Amino acid sequence: MENPKTDEELDLVIVGGGVNGICALKTYLALNPSSSSSSIALLDSRGSLGGVWARERLYTGIKTNNVLGGYEFGDFGMDPQRFKVGYDQHIPGEIVHEYLEAYCDKFGLGKYIRLGRVVECITRENNSSGDNGDDDAGSWVVKVINQTENGKATNIRAKKLVMATGLTTQPYMPKINGQESFQRPLFHFVDLKKYEPELINKENQRITVFGSAKSAFDAAYLLADSGLSVDMIIRASGRGPAWMAPARVTPLKKLIERLVNIRLLTWLSPCIWGGEAADNYSLIRKALHSTWLGRKVVDTFWWILGNDVTTLNNWDSHPETAKLKPWVSTMWIASGLGIFNYDGDLLDMVRKGRINVHVADIDRLAEGQVHLSNGEVLPSDAMVCCTGWSPKPNIKFLPDGIETQLGLPMAGVDSLPEETLHNADAHIRNQLPTLKTQPQISNPEYNYHQDIGSEESSSRPLRLYRFMVPCSPHLAASRSIVFVGMTMTVSTMLVTQVQALWAAAYLNGTLDLPSQTDMQWTTALHTQFCKLRYGVGANGNRVPDFVFDAIPYIDMLLNDLGLNGKRKESMLKEWLEPYMVGDYRGIVEEYLEMKTKTDKKHV
Secondary structure (H helix, E strand, O other): OOOOOOOEEEEEEEEOOOHHHHHHHHHHHHHOOOOOOOOEEEEEOOOOOOHHHOHHHOOOOOEEEEEOOOOOEOOEOOOHHHHOOOOOOEEEHHHHHHHHHHHHHHOOOHHHEEEOEEEEEEEEOHHHOOOOOOOOOOOEEEEEEEHHHOOEEEEEEEEEEEEOOOOOOOEOOOOOOOHHHOOOOEEEHHHHHHHHHHHHOOOOOEEEEEOOOHHHHHHHHHHHHOOOEEEEEEOOOOOOOOEEEOOEEOOOOEEHHHHOOOHHHHOOOOOOOOOOOOOOOHHHHHHHHOOHHHHHHHHHHHHHHHHHHHHHHOHHHOOOHHHHOOOOOHHHOOOOEEEOOOOOOHHHHHHOOOEEEEEOOEEEEEOOEEEEOOOOEEEOOEEEEOOOEOOOOOOEEEOOOHHHHHOOOEOOEOOOOHHHHHHHHHHHHHHOHHHHOOOOOOOOOOOHHHHHOOOOOOOOOOOOEOOOEOOOHHHHHHOOEEEOOOOEOOOHHHHHHHHHHHHHHHHHOOOOOOOHHHHHHHHHHHHHHHHHHHOOOOOOOOOOEOOOOHHHHHHHHHHHHOOOOOOOOOHHHHHHOOOOHHHHOOHHHHHHHHHHHHHHHOO
């Protein structure tokens, strides 16, 4: 195909204005201080910054799962007086948006940001194939629709590209029999802000919420709290409701968001990237996961954690709340973990019948009706589909076939050899015997093959080295494209900052890469691990999804960068004190100082 005509040439284009895009921009500028606003652009389709926290997506009551101190960048703390957030308070979405705008103002990022720019497609130029022997040849041509100029289309040629669209950009809408006959609002959770006024300003409305993830609980709470009657449908053939936990758990009332980042507790999660290559605790991990006694200790830990949440929520105290009791052990969940971060008591709404829970599949829709597989017919004035997201960016990559090279999930096609994937599975099961057997769902109607065989889940997993870089030989060698924010984890801000530094170093060519064979093996090992570890209880069969494994993942990235992942003052604190955003404060400066010393040695 011919190269598209270009209107502008830039050194770097970042696609996505959420926390990952903002952090990637700030970090890249720190490593490349001579860059100007005429050579770098961050593009976002909305009229405001923030991604998930853009004004256009802030429905009433939206809050972070994290409390104050857990959702901020290390180089700009969220001052409780300035942003009017109290200690131990989950942060309202409006405050997060305000904070991100303040962050951009503080560090002068605004001049690089272009809002209202829809990226329609991205083309890799023909001379990037590597056939001419120059792996660095070729650029990315980004077709942009400028919504601020009546949809004017322009092409930007970028030498480097950061994809920061994340995993909550492209909504997945199921195809339901009879949906064309419903004749009521039928929309994805992403549009809840848009439809909220229409729903809550009418009396005697009965709204259907389809889904059982955290977003479904959020939608059900908002609508019930507005005085509407809510029917929450949990698919009988699915994986069941999310593990919804109070913010504080265990008899010591510890914040669950911090428990997952205590190094000692991370050892109790079987993790293929833990151990010597990441944190040098391979002997402890081996004792816990490769021996009979160690696995008993691990099983006991996960039982205690699950039992504590179950006791606190007291699901079995009422027949309706019992329907919200998770079907899979805490051992197997990742993004399936949610926090009750509401002002009121959602479980009390269920007990009082303001939220009615139905465990059934949707058989079909009719005008103003939802027909369930158990024979129930629910009157419905609207349906909110809390059905998750597509793992692929909502952008077309050209030429045809390059999506496979990029490692993006394509049904029936994989960027890695089948033999490599088979060997990776065998290695994982050998190292982590617990993963030889997939978890059992405590619901007789659950259909594993139907669950993973849905349109989205049947796609191959996202295949990216370190969950960021394509391992296709020419693309990896070109160091011209990197994906950030493609992991699902409750430790968002910790991972975001370290990924941003790793990505910038990779684009600059100052980060060493292994051989092509090692890159493919590592990618197969890590993505297949997510599939085996979190493929039933979460979304590991499609995307990198993990919870207690974030700290060893960060250790691995810092090790690649030549930085120390152990950042506590003593061994006791290293093992028992949770890692927080502040522990990684200054890593960019550390990296720059290290590179300066290295460069001087070679002069």
